[in-house]
Amino acid sequence: MNAALEVQPHDSWDSFPLFQLLNNFLRNDSLLCNGKFHKHLQELFVPLVIRYIDLMESSIAQSIHKGFEHETWQPVNNGSSTSEDLFWKLDALQDFIHDLHWPETEFASHLEQRLKLMASDMIEACVRRTRTAFELKLQRTSKTIDFRIPSSVCTMFNVLVDAKKQCCKLCALDGGQEQQYHSKIDDLIEETVTEIISLLVSKFISVLEGVLSKLARYDEGTLFSSILTFTVKAASKYVEVPKPGLDLADTYISFVRQNQDILREKVNEEMYIEKLFDQWYSISVKVMCVWLADRIDIQLHVYQLKTIIKILKKTYRDFRLQGVLDTTLNNKNYQTLRSRLTTEEATVPESDRGGLQGISMKDSDDEDD
Structure with missing residues (x-):
């Protein structure tokens, strides 16, 4: 056996099946377990x-x-191609060392501790890169x-x-x-x-702030509001002037719902x-407040009022449907x-109530879209 191992290439692992075969026989025999030959076998393979572990690490x-x-962050099974490859390799290495059934307790414990620490370090690197x-x-x-x-963001989450x-x-x-390594990485x-x-909620909130910024142009006393009021009054003497619609509110509501659906489907x-x-809803309501x-x-300008009312009511309804308590x-x-x-309503x-287009705080939260 010694001669056969000596001629093995330096980076060849073909001899491990020999160790498993001999070790499994010896450790299951009460007379031979930890005997002279068994200990010699361990000394050769340590x-x-x-x-092997150094090179795999x-x-x-x-x-x-x-x-x-x-x-590329394309979804692969439960994560990405890199994370799937990492977890498979770590698991395969731990299984391989475990299947050696190293007979000497202290060295077996050392091997297990080293592999767990390695896994912790590797998973930490994966988490930080993600x-x-x-x-x-x-x-x-x-x-x-x-x-x-984006789908890639959901993959990172996964x-x-x-x-x-x-x-x-x-x-x-x-x-x-x-719990030593498990708690640290957890x-x-x-x-x-x-x-x-x-970060993701901040992204969503920045969109809401953009909507509110557009509504701010209708603030009483602003140049835009003054020009708008003057133009509407002058034109209304001759033609029926259409009131600003609910496109902004509807577009924002679609933004919320579609992103909710993406998260539900892909995370x-x-x-x-x-x-x-919970965080998205709470901060959205706070920002509006x-x-x-x-x-x-x-x-509030009637356009501001109806837009905020619709956004608030639909936000409440949609997040309730998503399970927010x-x-x-x-x-x-x-x-x-x-x-x-x-109170504003x-x-x-x-004379301005027609501009609300039927939007009211008194409406049921379950009204059809």
């Missing part, structure tokens, strides 16, 4: 096992680096109401979801140190998910979707908004 690290450099790619992708997307979540599931198996140690994934949810973790929707508070001393839906900002808009002059 350097080979260590070298280097190879997997290189594959992560190259994989993310050329990652987080960076997510932020860069969002920065390059549209900031207008036409924004729709890579983190899968990483969380995989770390339960790949990073958890048996025994007293069970905390990192949770922090990263929280960050990317905030694999319900808990994270719920967290995102602040926008109205800035106009506490002026009366009543305690979140009916928060303090929502109550403030509802009260203010009800009640003070609209009779």
